[in-house]
Amino acid sequence: MPDTVPSINTVSPDLNPQWRDIISQLSYPSFITNERSEVLAWNDKAGEVLSDFGKQPASERIMLRLLFLDQGLRRRMLNWEEFALYSVAVFRTYYDMHLHDPWYKDMVVKLCEDSMDFADMWKLHNIQGKKVNRVVIQSLGTNQSVTYDINSVASLADHPCLHICIYTPVAESLESN
Known part of the structure; x- marks a missing residue:
């Protein structure tokens, strides 16, 4: 057995253990979320690249909320505005x-109070289905950035509202930086 075993962090005991095993084996940042964008389980790489989910209360472990209120993530996300517009839609x-x-109305009210950017984007009334999307994230403590395609595997067995999100690095030949 290797010295470093990939770990999985989870806050939802009813998640299928196989799903947790899948994301724990991935070397790419990966997490399981629901339609509310609540992060229910994540692998170590997601904790390193995106946010230290384990240090956050479950009520704050919401990707949309983090996108607007986690200033560290926001600074490191080099295409933040484009990604935020898509995420709000x-x-x-x-x-x-x-x-x-x-819950949805309460979340929108709270985000509108806490973030003028969210309030402005919410007023646009844009609607968008999930699709492969691209995000550029600057690595912690460096000037280097990694471009990821975000792939979402939806409709997990009997839970169509759950998604496995996998941040797959884009091949260097496709990167613009």
């Missing part, structure tokens, strides 16, 4: 699908 799609769920 995807979230609005789920918001519209769950109009009777007060």
Whole structure:
């Protein structure tokens, strides 16, 4: 057995252990989220590249919230505005699908209070389905950046609202920096 075993961090005991095993084996930043963008499980690489999810209360471990309120992540995300516009449009799609769920309204109200950028983007009323999207993230403590395609595997078995998000590095020949 190797000295360093990939680990998986999870906050939802009802997740299929096989899904946790899948993301723990990936060398790419990966996590499991739901339509609310709550991070339910993540691998070590996601904790290194995106955010230290384990140090955050579950109520704050929401990708959309982190995108707007985690200033460290925001600074390192070199195409932040483009990615944020896309993320808000995807979230609005789920918001519209769950109009009777007060969690969505409460989240929007709170984000509008905490982030003028979110409030401005929310007012655009954009709607977007999930698709492969690209993000450029500067590595912690360096001037180097990595371009990732974000692939989402949806409809996991009996849980169509769950997604495995895998940040796959783009081949150097495709990178512009």
